[in-house]
Amino acid sequence: MSNAILLHLDSSILGDHSVSRQVSAAIVARLTQADPALKVVYRDLAAEPLPHATPASMPADHPLSGGKGDAASQQALDAFLAADIVVIGAPMYNFSIPTQLRAWIDRILVPGKTFAYGADGAVTGLAGNKRVIVALARGGHYADPGFATAAEHAETYLRWVFGFIGITPEFIAADGIAAGQREAALEGALRSAAELKAA
Template identity: 35%
Template sequence: MTNILHIDTSPRDARSISRQLTKELITNWQGTYSQDTVTYRDLGHQLIAPVDEPWIAATFSSPESHTPELAAAIKISDELIDEFLAAERYVFGVPMYNFSVPSNFKAYIDQIVRVKRTFVVNEQGGYEGLVTNKKMLVITARGGSYTQGTPAAQFDFQEPYIRAIFGLIGVTDITFIHADNLAMGDDARTQSLENARQAMKDIVSNW
C-alpha cells in the first residue's frame, strides 16, 4: 500500500486547470490501485502562514527550551513535515505565476524545508537531504510554452526551483507534466491538454 500526498495550490476552484488535472489523475489512480491511500491538502484555499521571527527562533533552538509562543509558532511546520514524510509519493498541482510558483506554495515549502527535519548541514557545509526513496509528480498549468531551446525557456523559474528545493531535502525523482500554451488559442490549448492527459495515463500505468 502506498500513501500519496496530493496538494493543489491554485486559488481558483472549478476554473483551475491544475486542479482538474490532478483530480483526474488521482481518481484514475485510485480506480487502478484501490489499496493506496491519498492525503489531500488544499493550499490554494487553506493558506499556510509565512515564516516569521518566532518560527525562526523555534527552529534554531531545542524543543525543551521552547516557550508556549515558540511551540505554537512551529506547530504547523511539524504537522506539515510529518504529513510530508508519511507519504511515499507526491502529486502537486502548481500553476505558473510570474514565471515561478504561487506564493502560498512557497510558504508551504518554507515550512517543510527545515534543518534537522528534512535536511542537515554536514561538517563540510554541504546539504544532505533526509527525505529519500520518494517520487514526485508535478502537474503545472502555464499560459505559454517554456520548452528548453525556445526563447521563453530563460523565464522558467518554476521547474528549476521545484527541482532544486525538493532535491535539497532528498526528493530527486521528480516528473513534470506541463499543461502549457493555455493562453495561446483554442487549438494550442486543446492539444496541450490532450498531451497532458496522455502523460497522466502513462504515469498511472508506470509510476
C-alpha cells in the same frame, strides 16, 4: 497492494477553471486505480493557505521556531514526512509558483528533517524515499533552453528545491494555456497522467 500514503496538494487560485487541478486529480486517479489501498490525504493550499514565513509560523521542528512553532505548520511538515507519494498541482504565476505553494515549501525544508549539512558543508537530502509528481500548468512555452533559463522559475525552482532534499521530481506539463492552446494542452497532460507509471 500497499498501505502507502499519497499527499495531494493543489495551489491554483482558479478553482474549477484550473488546469493544474484537473491534471493533479487525474494523476491521483491513475495512482489510486493502480493501487486502491493508497491512502489519499488532500490539502488545498489556496483555500487553506499557510501564512508567510516568520520564526513563530515555522514548525516546532524548525530551528527558527525556538521549539515552539505553529501547529498548522508542524502538521504540514508531518504530513509530508509521512507521505510516500506527493502529487502537487502547480500553476506558474508571473514566471514562478504561487505564494501559497512557496509557503508550504518553507514548512518542509527543515534541517535535520528533510536535509542535513555535513561537517564539510555538503548537503545531504533526507527525503529521497519519496516520489513527487508535479502537475505543472503554464501560459506559454518554455522549450527553448535559453528562454526557460531566463524566464521560467516554476519547474526550474521545483526541480532544485526537491533535489536539495534528495528527490528527483516528475513533471506533467500543460503548456500554452494562455496562448490559445488550452484544450490541446489539457488533453495532452491528461493523456500523460493516464499513462503515468504507477510505481
